[in-house]
Amino acid sequence: MIKKNKEKQRKSGIEIFFLMFVLVMSIFIVLIILLMPIRPQTSSVNNVAAGDNEINKINQTNEPDNTENLPSFPENISFSLVVLPDTQYYSRDNPEIFMNQTKWIVENIDELTIRFVVHEGDIVQNYNSTSEWDNANKSLSILDNIVPYLLVPGNHDIPTGMFNEYFPRKRFERLPWFGGSLGGMNNSYMVFSDEGLNFVILGLELCPSNETLGWGNEVLSNNSDRLAIVVTHGYLDSNAERYIHRCGSTEYIWDRLLKTNGNVFMVLSGHVHAEAYRKDTVNGKEVHQMLADYQGRTNGGNGWLRVLSFDATNRLIHVTTYSPYLNEFESDGDSKFSFEY
Numbered sequence: 001m002i003k004k005n006k007e008k009q010r011k012s013g014i015e016i017f018f019l020m021f022v023l024v025m026s027i028f029i030v031l032i033i034l035l036m037p038i039r040p041q042t043s044s045v046n047n048v049a050a051g052d053n054e055i056n057k058i059n060q061t062n063e064p065d066n067t068e069n070l071p072s073f074p075e076n077i078s079f080s081l082v083v084l085p086d087t088q089y090y091s092r093d094n095p096e097i098f099m100n101q102t103k104w105i106v107e108n109i110d111e112l113t114i115r116f117v118v119h120e121g122d123i124v125q126n127y128n129s130t131s132e133w134d135n136a137n138k139s140l141s142i143l144d145n146i147v148p149y150l151l152v153p154g155n156h157d158i159p160t161g162m163f164n165e166y167f168p169r170k171r172f173e174r175l176p177w178f179g180g181s182l183g184g185m186n187n188s189y190m191v192f193s194d195e196g197l198n199f200v201i202l203g204l205e206l207c208p209s210n211e212t213l214g215w216g217n218e219v220l221s222n223n224s225d226r227l228a229i230v231v232t233h234g235y236l237d238s239n240a241e242r243y244i245h246r247c248g249s250t251e252y253i254w255d256r257l258l259k260t261n262g263n264v265f266m267v268l269s270g271h272v273h274a275e276a277y278r279k280d281t282v283n284g285k286e287v288h289q290m291l292a293d294y295q296g297r298t299n300g301g302n303g304w305l306r307v308l309s310f311d312a313t314n315r316l317i318h319v320t321t322y323s324p325y326l327n328e329f330e331s332d333g334d335s336k337f338s339f340e341y
Contacts, residue, residue, distance in 0.1 A: 072329065073320055078195045078312035079113040081229075082305060085270045085293045086122035087136065088156050089300020095135035097303045097325050102142040104324035109147055112307065115194050117147055118201065120270035120292070121154030121233030123163070133166045140167075148177045150190050152203040154233035154271060155246050160186050160205075179223075182215045189219050191226065195312035200226040200263075206233045206271075207247035213256050220261040227341070228263040235267060236291040238274035246271070254280075258287060265341050266290070266317075275321075275334040288339055292321070302326055310341075317341050 082105055090098035105114060119140075124132035143149050157163045164184035172178045172185070179200065181188040186205040193199065200223040202216055220228055234244040235253065242250040258264050259282045267289040273296035278289050294301035303325025309318040321335035322328070330336065 073112060073307065073322075074309050074311075074318040076311070077113065077309040077318070079115045079310050081308040081310070082114055082117045083268055083292060083308065084117065084119045084305055085301070086120065086154065086295045087139075087301070088122040088125040088132075088154075089295055090139075091123060091132040091136045092125040092129070092300075094299050095139065097299060097301070098135065098139040099142070100325045101303055101305055102139045106142055106146055112309070114147055114307075116190070116192055116199075116201065117143060117149035118203075118229075118231050118268060119149065119151045120231060120268060121152045121206065122156045122270065122295070123151065123154065125156050127157050127159060127162060130162075133162050137166050148175065148190060148192060150188060150201050150203045150231065151185065152231050152233055153186055153205055155206055158206065160184065180219070182212065187212055187215065189223075191223070195310075197310075197312060198226040199229060201229045201231065204230065204232040204253075207250075208232065208253065208257075210256075213253070216257050217261065220257070220263060224261070224263050226263060227265055228261065229266045229268065230258060230264055231268045233269060234271035235269035236276050236278065236289060237272050238276055238291070240276040240278040240289070240291070244271055268292075277334070277337070279339070286340070288317075288341070290319070299325075304330065315340055 084101060087098050087101075090101075105117060108114060123136045126132055140149065140151075151163075151167055153160050153163050160183075164186070167185055169181050169185055169188075172181075172188070177190045177192050179189040179191050183205070187203060187208070189200055189202045191198070191200050200219070202219055204212060204216060208216070216230075232253070234246050235242065235250050237243050242254055244250060258267060259280070262283065262285055264287055265285070267287065269289075269291050270293040272291055273293050274291060275293075276291040280287050280289070292306050294304040297304070303323040304321060305323070307320045307322060309320065310316075311318065316338055317340075318338045319336060321330040323330075
């Protein structure tokens with residue numbers, strides 16, 4: 001009898017333990033359900049809208065809002081020429097900005113129909129600095145075999161031994177757009193064509209000598225059927241006068257070269273920390289002369305460059321000043337304007 005009571009007590013204990021286990025697990029499951037977030041029911045239209053909002057937030061995070069930067073580059077252009085003003089402080093202190101400029105050019109060749117790049121000189125700050133020339137070479141090499149470019153030496157690149165070491169004639173002479181040079185690559189000219197228009201770009205050393213001007217006259221005369229753009233490091237001051245502290249008056253360049261060749265329609269220069277523009281008319285032909293140099297600004301220029309957009313149909317050139325480093329446009333009257341050619 002005692003044995004049967006013990007057996008009965010053992011079975012009752014097992015049943016009580018099982019019931020307690022079931023009760024605890026039930027409470028645990030209820031707590032999990034109560035703590036789960038309740039997702040409201042929405043229609044398929046609301047779900048689409050929510051998805052669109054999420055996409056917009058991602059775009060706003062990763063892509064700059066360009067609304068305040070309008071107007072942008074002109075539309076319906078035929079082709080473009082990019083102008084790189086003095087890069088000396090990028091080469092010395094901020095090589096990533098120089099690299100950003102040339103990478104942007106390559107990335108936008110198709111979008112802006114970029115046909116040529118011109119550097120206005122003062123490629124480096126210290127003419128004998130290997131590290132600065134290395135930085136400049138890394139940035140400009142991005143353009144090699146992708147888009148033609150022309151360099152002129154500035155006063156900070158003189159003496160031009162290292163300029164010609166890093167950018168020797170043999171680097172360019174095999175290229176189809178190379179025309180010729182004088183004094184290594186201190187003076188050179190290139191040619192290109194687009195939209196039925198033929199161009200010659202003549203690059204001259206700073207304060208060109210009579211010998212250099214004589215050579216330049218010969219180049220322009222031999223290419224008289226081409227529209228001519230002349231580039232030299234120093235030419236205009238901030239008041240658009242032909243005077244710079246390094247050369248004194250630059251009227252002699254105008255008198256002995258620019259106004260005597262009817263195919264010259266544009267002159268580009270840097271050196272003076274400013275923007276300026278002047279137009280002179282010779283025998284009914286307008287010659288547009290521009291200064292652009294931003295080295296006096298933050299970070300040695302903050303990546304500002306110029307894009308000259310050619311409208312071949314209407315014979316217009318639109319000048320746009322833009323910084324790919326900042327992704328900003330400068331739209332004052334000295335920085336954004338148009339003219340006929």
